[in-house]
Amino acid sequence: MTAGVILYSFYEISTIIIRIFTLCYIPQHHSPTTAMSWLLAIFLWPWPGFLLYAAFGSTALPRERAERHEAMLRALESGRAGVRKILDDESHWLPEELVRFGALGKKLGEMCITTGNSFDLIDREEDFLARLCGDIDEAEKTVHLLYYIFVKDEMTAPLFDSLEGAAKRGVECRLLVDALGSKVFLKKDAKKLKAAGVRVEKALPPKLFRRTATTARYDLRNHRKAAIIDGRIAYTGSHNVVDPSYGGKAGGRLWRDLTLRLTGPVVLQLQGVFTEDWYVETGEIPSVEKSFPRPLRTGQAVIQTVPSGPSYPWQNYQRLVVSALHGARRRVVITTPYLIPDDELIHALETAALAGVRLQLVIPERSDQ
Incomplete structure (x- = not known):
């Protein structure tokens, strides 16, 4: 038997095995539309399709990472339960439709509806950065930042100064950025912040095939944008820390974003989201005493935080x-x-x-x- 015949036989047998395996596996782990697309690709081009599926097909997290996520949820449960009881006891006046919708959010994201909040809507990058810098300048205990794109440029430079100043005052400053979205910052400007005392960590370092608790697919990114100061003030929305013309100057594009500045009990929910991500990436739980003060009511807004992503299985x-x-x-x-x-x-x-x-x-x- 020639080498050509052996290779041809191996190819034919392997493609049959690939088709049978994927026909049994993929429909059980994807929606019908997604499963049909992957199966079509694999049946037409077995080996290329199978390799692409192995690299990009599954959004499931590595077991070690999923275990850290579950451990963090358990660690936060006692505090969450206390806040939940305070808030649930006062939710009887909410409309039935809102209570029902909130119950769905609570089931999906493990966080209940909160009352007694206030918020400001910020639609300009300059205003967002100015207010965030002002709050960081007045921080006393903790500053926690979580961003997909974090870049030092002419517009964002004051935020870097505020972070350095807070860290030098003894404020615990933690910065978690996406490994790909903020790769320029991680290479160029992270060292200076670290030298000032800011804890800087990267989220989801990419790896093509074999992944661990702290690595992920290239296309699986942490797009969250949040800032929490002293457990009392939070920012979340679509603003990244970057000039709004970033990446769009050549085509004349300009990003239009919105961010909420929040106070009230909902801030502790965003603190929980940051704490979970920080723990998954570093194995460290920030001080509960400093990060989770007793919730204060500051207004009448009803708000609920519902985190999403591969860690949460229900879309x-x-x-x-x-x-x-x-x-x-x-x-x-x-x-x-x-x-x-x-x-x-x-x-x-x-x-x-x-x-x-x-x-x-x-x-x-x-x-x-």
């Missing part, structure tokens, strides 16, 4: 949006830079429109993708 964000669409009575406004709806979301939009709900969908005229 939290999509389920909440679909549930909200089904519960809508008068008007729905959706603003998003990227819209790739699946059948479930399309059906929910159609159903709402047929029921007489006014729908407004705001998307870019020209996308960057």
Whole structure:
């Protein structure tokens, strides 16, 4: 038997094994639409399709990383339960629809509806950075930042100064940035912050195939954007720490973002999200006493934090949006830079429109993708 015949036989047998294996495995771990796409690719091009699936097909986290996530949820449970009891006892006056929607969010993200909050909506990068710098300058115990893109440029330089100043005053400063989204910062400017006393860590360092508790796929990124100061003030939204023309100067594009500045009990929920991510990446739990003060009521806003991502198996964000669409009575406004709806979301939009709900969908005229 020649080498050519042996190679051909190996190829044919291996492709049969690949097709049978993926036909049994993929439909059990993906939605029908996603499974059909992967199976079509693998049946047409068995080896290339299989290798692509091995590298990018599964969003499941490595076992060690999933175990850290579960351990962090358990560690936070006692504190969460206490806050939950305080807040649940006062949620009886909320509308039934909101209570039902909040119950879904609580089941998906382990965090209840909070009352007694206040917020400001910030739509300009300059205002966002100025207010964040001001709050960091007045920080007394902790400053926790979590960002996808963190870059030092002319606009963001004052934030770096504020962080250095806070760390030198003895404030515990922690900065967690995505390993790819902030790779320029990690190479150029992280050392100076570390020298000033700021703890800097990278989230989800990429690895193509064999992954560990602290590595991930190249396309699996931490896109969260949040800042929590003293457990009393929080920022979250779509602003990254970067000039808003970042990456778009050549095409004349400008990013338009919104951020909420929050005070009240909801701040502790965002602190919990940061603490979980920090623990998963570093194995360290920041001081509970400093990070989680007793919640203070500052207003009347009703807000709930619902984290999502591969650590949460129920597609939290999509389920909440679909549930909200089904519960809508008068008007729905959706603003998003990227819209790739699946059948479930399309059906929910159609159903709402047929029921007489006014729908407004705001998307870019020209996308960057």
